[in-house]
Amino acid sequence: MQRRTIAPIFLVGLVLLAGCLSAPLQATTDGGVDATNATTISATGTGEVTADADLAVVSIAVTTTADSADDARGTVADDVAAVRAALTDAGVAEDAIQTTGFNIYPEYDYSGQERDLLGYRATHTLRVEVAPDRAGEVIDLAVGAGASEIRGVAFTLTDEKRAELREEALTRAVDSAKADADAVASASDLTVTGVHTATVGGSASPGPYPVAYAEDAARASSGSTELSPGPVTVSATVQMVYEAE
Numbered sequence: 684m685q686r687r688t689i690a691p692i693f694l695v696g697l698v699l700l701a702g703c704l705s706a707p708l709q710a711t712t713d714g715g716v717d718a719t720n721a722t723t724i725s726a727t728g729t730g731e732v733t734a735d736a737d738l739a740v741v742s743i744a745v746t747t748t749a750d751s752a753d754d755a756r757g758t759v760a761d762d763v764a765a766v767r768a769a770l771t772d773a774g775v776a777e778d779a780i781q782t783t784g785f786n787i788y789p790e791y792d793y794s795g796q797e798r799d800l801l802g803y804r805a806t807h808t809l810r811v812e813v814a815p816d817r818a819g820e821v822i823d824l825a826v827g828a829g830a831s832e833i834r835g836v837a838f839t840l841t842d843e844k845r846a847e848l849r850e851e852a853l854t855r856a857v858d859s860a861k862a863d864a865d866a867v868a869s870a871s872d873l874t875v876t877g878v879h880t881a882t883v884g885g886s887a888s889p890g891p892y893p894v895a896y897a898e899d900a901a902r903a904s905s906g907s908t909e910l911s912p913g914p915v916t917v918s919a920t921v922q923m924v925y926e927a928e
Contacts, residue, residue, distance in 0.1 A: 723879050724925045726863040730855025731918045732848045736838035739818035739912070742783070743809045743825045744832040748802050752787050755805035762829040763807045769828035770821065775813060784808035808834070819908035838912035845917060852919035853883065860923040873927040884920035 745762045749755035771777055787805040791798040811821050815838055822833050840848065861875070868875050 721879070722873065722927045724864045724867050724873070724875065724927050726860040726867070726923050726925065727920065728856040728858070728860030728863065728923065729918060729920050730852040730857075730859060731916055732852045732855070733914045733916045734840070734844070734848055736815050736840060736912045736915045737844050738839050738841045739813050739815045739821075739910075740837040740839065741811045741813070741818055741821045741825075742834040742836070743811060743821075743830045744784075744806055744834050745809070745829060746804065746806045746831040748790070748804045750802050752789075752803040752805075755787055755803040759805040759807050763809070766809065766825050766828045766830050769824045770811065773820065773824055775811065775817075775821065779812045781810045782807065783810045815910075815912050818912075819910050822908045836910060838910075838915065840915055840917070848917040849919055852917050853921065856919050856921045857881075857923065860921055861925075864923065864925045864927075868925075868927050871927075875925045875927050877926045879924040879926045881924070882922040884922060 743766065745759055745766060747755055747758040747762060749758055767777075767780055770780060785805075785807050787803055789803050790801045792801050809825075811825075813821055818836050818838075822836070826833065864875050867873075
């Protein structure tokens, strides 16, 4: 008889235990109130950091025309080799000189009833990265070695410097958001007790901007090209939600 009564009791115990394990858990505050009812304050902060550019990017184009596509290709190849040699001989690293574009296409005269082939144009575009104070020198060397165009100069930041400034900008953005949240809390008889959520917004990346030519300095240096880069600004934005009580 004892064996018949033990089994049902054991079964009931398992059912009760399973019910306890399957019960959902809910986070609550110390006062027993659901945490989703906590008081929060939202604030957005923006931080900016300004620094001198530590990278210059010079865009150089070598262009030539010839009667045949192969002649145009060969001539532009020789001219680009001369430009590369002039730059590397002056100490520019080979991996700082990269091709960004190359094309060969026919040119026609459409003034008559039928188009007439004038020849072929070949263009090879290079991107050269150097320290900002060498940008003018790169321009002079490239043009002197046969470059046809200087398509632009951009003063910007290296990846390492940009990451460093972004971190500082984020710190300033968080400080700005916290100051606003504290002001709102104080006006509402509340105190900020912690961060509920934090979202990092996009940051502004420094890009090309107009370059001023120092004409007086250029004349004083026998016609060499001198450029005057301006400061670069990196900004960051954060959206913060603070807990308050």
